[in-house]
Amino acid sequence: MPIDRATIVHVADLARIALTEEEIERFTGQLSVVLDAVERLKAVDTSEISPTASTLPLIGVQRDDVIRPGLTTDEALANAPKGGRDGEFFRVQEILETR
Amino acid sequence: MKGLPRTITEAAALLRRRETNALELAEIALRAAHADGFNTWLLLSDERAKAQARAADERLRAGDASLLCGIPWACKDIIGTKGVATTAGSKILESYVPPYSATVVERLDAAGAVMMGKTNLDEFAMGSSNENSAFGAVKNPWRVDRVPGGSSGGSAVAVAAGEALFALGTDTGGSIRQPAALTGVVGMKPTYGRVSRYGVVAFASSLDQVGPFTNSVEDSAIVCQALFGKDPSDATTMPLPSEDLRRDLGRGVKGMRLGVPKEFFVAGMEKGVERAVRDALSELERQGAELVDVSLSLTDHGLAVYYLIQPAEASANLARYDGVRYGLRVEGPDLLETYRRTRGKGFGPEVKRRMILGTYALSAGYYDAYYVKAQKVRTLIKQEFDRVFEKVDAIVTPTSPTVAFKIGQKVNDPLSMYLNDIFTLPVNISGLPGISLPCGLSDGLPVGLQVIANSYQEATMFRVAAAYERATKHHELRPKVAA
Numbered sequence: 001m002p003i004d005r006a007t008i009v010h011v012a013d014l015a016r017i018a019l020t021e022e023e024i025e026r027f028t029g030q031l032s033v034v035l036d037a038v039e040r041l042k043a044v045d046t047s048e049i050s051p052t053a054s055t056l057p058l059i060g061v062q063r064d065d066v067i068r069p070g071l072t073t074d075e076a077l078a079n080a081p082k083g084g085r086d087g088e089f090f091r092v093q094e095i096l097e098t099r
Numbered sequence: 100m101k102g103l104p105r106t107i108t109e110a111a112a113l114l115r116r117r118e119t120n121a122l123e124l125a126e127i128a129l130r131a132a133h134a135d136g137f138n139t140w141l142l143l144s145d146e147r148a149k150a151q152a153r154a155a156d157e158r159l160r161a162g163d164a165s166l167l168c169g170i171p172w173a174c175k176d177i178i179g180t181k182g183v184a185t186t187a188g189s190k191i192l193e194s195y196v197p198p199y200s201a202t203v204v205e206r207l208d209a210a211g212a213v214m215m216g217k218t219n220l221d222e223f224a225m226g227s228s229n230e231n232s233a234f235g236a237v238k239n240p241w242r243v244d245r246v247p248g249g250s251s252g253g254s255a256v257a258v259a260a261g262e263a264l265f266a267l268g269t270d271t272g273g274s275i276r277q278p279a280a281l282t283g284v285v286g287m288k289p290t291y292g293r294v295s296r297y298g299v300v301a302f303a304s305s306l307d308q309v310g311p312f313t314n315s316v317e318d319s320a321i322v323c324q325a326l327f328g329k330d331p332s333d334a335t336t337m338p339l340p341s342e343d344l345r346r347d348l349g350r351g352v353k354g355m356r357l358g359v360p361k362e363f364f365v366a367g368m369e370k371g372v373e374r375a376v377r378d379a380l381s382e383l384e385r386q387g388a389e390l391v392d393v394s395l396s397l398t399d400h401g402l403a404v405y406y407l408i409q410p411a412e413a414s415a416n417l418a419r420y421d422g423v424r425y426g427l428r429v430e431g432p433d434l435l436e437t438y439r440r441t442r443g444k445g446f447g448p449e450v451k452r453r454m455i456l457g458t459y460a461l462s463a464g465y466y467d468a469y470y471v472k473a474q475k476v477r478t479l480i481k482q483e484f485d486r487v488f489e490k491v492d493a494i495v496t497p498t499s500p501t502v503a504f505k506i507g508q509k510v511n512d513p514l515s516m517y518l519n520d521i522f523t524l525p526v527n528i529s530g531l532p533g534i535s536l537p538c539g540l541s542d543g544l545p546v547g548l549q550v551i552a553n554s555y556q557e558a559t560m561f562r563v564a565a566a567y568e569r570a571t572k573h574h575e576l577r578p579k580v581a582a
Contacts, residue, residue: 003459007459008455011455011458011459011462012451012454012455013439014458014462015414015442015454015455015457015458016418016421016435016438016439016442017439017442017443017446017451017454017455018436018439018440018442018443018444019443019451020443023448023451026448027451027452027455030452030513031452031455031456031459033513033514034406034456034513034514034517035456037402037403037406037514038403038406038407038469038473039403040399040400040403041400041403041404041407041472041473041476042468042472044397044400044475044476044479046472046475046476046478046479049475049476049478049479050475050478051471051474051475051477051478052474052475052477052478052481053305053474054291054305054335054530055291055292055305055481055529055530055554056291056292056335056337056530057337058292058334058335058337061334061335063331063334071198071199075198076198078196078198079194079195079196079198079424079425079426080424080425081422081423081425081426081427081428082428083428083430084422084423084424084428090423090424092423092434093430093433093434093437094433094434095433095434
């Protein structure tokens with residue numbers, strides 16, 4: 001199925017990725033080719049088949065609820081981007097409007 | 100000594116005979132790595148390595164050391180190393196220094212192995228040629244106009260070029276086995292659930308496994324011995340009793356039934372690759388194995404299944420790169436625009452392509468048609484392997500349909516690039532263990548033989564691989580640079 005330019009723009013927006021005009025053009029063509037190739041799966045009869053999310057024969061793995069040491073505040077904040085730390089906090093832009 | 104010994108077992112013997120010491124091995128390895136001409140390394144941590152080597156020498160003197168004690172190794176830069184930058188080959192993590200080490204690194208540290216530094220890779224392990232690294236392509240030491248394969252290209256080259264005695268890689272659709280094949284070394288992907296992923300940058304979580312590159316099958320088993328086992332920090336590791344992975348190495352293949360799937364010998368496969376693999380099958384037969392024609396009829400659909408599930412999982416995993424807590428931040432007028440700009444600037448083209456493909460496959464209206472459909476066909480592919488393993492002990496195939504191709508040849512054609520992995524990715528889809536080992540040259544470039552075993556049957560996989568290796572000299576061939 002060919003994928004159109006508007007779909008690429010919409011999906012990139014869902015994925016929170018800013019694309020350049022050139023990227024939008026290029027990806028539109030390239031992803032159409034890939035989607036054409038995956039289209040062939042429709043020919044496989046899966047009416048009686050359950051999906052496999054993981055091949056691991058484990059479900060509901062639990063561990064003992066014990067306290068163990070974690071990162072210190074400084075360690076956790078050490079990789080904050082430039083301008084992204086404010087004392088003991090990560091600094092982010094305002095997301096709620098001030099009244 | 101001028102160069103490193105060829106294998107871990109040789110180095111371990113030299114260390115025990117006091118003919119070398121860990122510090123000398125580390126210095127030889129680091130010297131070779133600093134002189135590397137293939138863009139193999141993203142970082143060399145000389146001081147850390149030498150400190151580890153000195154500690155290893157003390158343990159060796161005390162006489163209680165494991166086989167990996169004092170052995171210099173290379174770490175794919177997608178595996179977190181405490182205090183040592185870990186970039187995943189991406190601009191978005193260029194300045195990231197992990198505050199903790201991955202469990203696999205801790206296990207090798209505990210064994211006394213000496214980590215030399217971090218190796219180049221396709222960004223977030225997305226690629227089959229190592230051309231998608233934000234820090235430049237890696238070259239193949241056999242011929243420098245050729246790719247080394249990917250995504251663990253740097254780790255493969257470090258071992259192929261004699262700059263480390265082993266390396267760790269990650270394999271989501273072939274990222275250890277395919278570069279091992281293209282550079283003439285041994286590369287192994289364990290059964291899903293064997294090795295902890297804690298501290299490894301996540302790509303596609305139902306497929307990713309960590310595994311080793313080595314110069315021999317026995318070395319591969321030795322490294323796996325240190326890596327395998329349940330990790331309380333990774334709920335996807337299997338709680339299995341520990342076993343000796345080398346126990347069957349010397350048993351030979353007499354009486355074994357080896358499956359040869361006809362779908363793995365397809366049009367488009369290079370003649371020289373087919374010839375080398377057919378010769379390897381004859382050798383195994385000569386040793387008394389019974390070759391059994393089997394069919395994995397859904398092999399052809401593996402690529403489609405993989406290129407839906409893998410980008411879908413990746414798009415979820417990579418949502419964490421938002422410029423808030425670590426990594427690159429490119430600020431915009433509001434938070435949403437900051438996310439968009441950070442990710443637009445921080446991710447390279449292949450990562451963006453897969454984020455878009457994955458987001459599309461998971462989006463409303465397409466989820467059932469693409470993602471769930473792929474998961475259902477995944478079930479069928481796994482069932483087909485299960486049925487084949489009722490009849491055979493292992494499956495033997497080519498690792499890749501081609502030898503190393505030219506740098507730049509496939510970079511603008513994603514689908515042709517993705518086809519590199521058609522023989523390796525069904526193994527990830529089904530969670531099975533697989534190993535690639537050298538089986539000769541075609542046109543002067545290495546060809547890889549893949550041995551696939553049933554889940555948790557790594558000892559059987561090593562047994563077949565070791566029997567082939569023992570009878571041939573292909574694994575001793577080295578690129579001129581390392582000769």
